[in-house]
Amino acid sequence: MTKFSDDKMQSTEPMTDTAVNPIPNGVRAIAALFALCAIYLGIAGALMLLSPGAISMAAGAPLLFGLELAGPYMFLLVAVIGAGIAWGLVELNNIVRHAAILIAIAGIVMLVPSVSAATVMVQPRALAFGGLGIILRVMVAWYLSRGEVADAFHRSP
Numbered sequence: 144m145t146k147f148s149d150d151k152m153q154s155t156e157p158m159t160d161t162a163v164n165p166i167p168n169g170v171r172a173i174a175a176l177f178a179l180c181a182i183y184l185g186i187a188g189a190l191m192l193l194s195p196g197a198i199s200m201a202a203g204a205p206l207l208f209g210l211e212l213a214g215p216y217m218f219l220l221v222a223v224i225g226a227g228i229a230w231g232l233v234e235l236n237n238i239v240r241h242a243a244i245l246i247a248i249a250g251i252v253m254l255v256p257s258v259s260a261a262t263v264m265v266q267p268r269a270l271a272f273g274g275l276g277i278i279l280r281v282m283v284a285w286y287l288s289r290g291e292v293a294d295a296f297h298r299s300p
Contacts, residue, residue: 166233167295169286173243174232176283180206181225188218205276208253237296240287247284251277 231239261269
């Protein structure tokens, strides 16, 4: 007779959260997006601190919406927040999911004036980038708000 019977298969391997509660691929993609933004802002902020004047503060304008004027420390602060959001999404933290939705919605609101101005002044490039930014943020907010995705965050390990 074997060590384990067929009707009671037992494993000595510890169960991990990912085996019980797999991370949806869309959440992984959104976490990667937040992580890439955090890396970009972290590198830009570090370069500003280490070599003042090497890069312009306008380098963070598409992600910071005016906060770049606060200087390199704001770059680093937002980089830490972005990295925290990415980590929280990977860990399926529901509060972080809500924070990511709010950040996406705030980004939509902040992009509306620039898209409106690009439309009025007939600037196709600015309109395309602003429009794509809005579309991406709407996709993030919509995906994280879906019921099955929210359920993945509510399941207990």
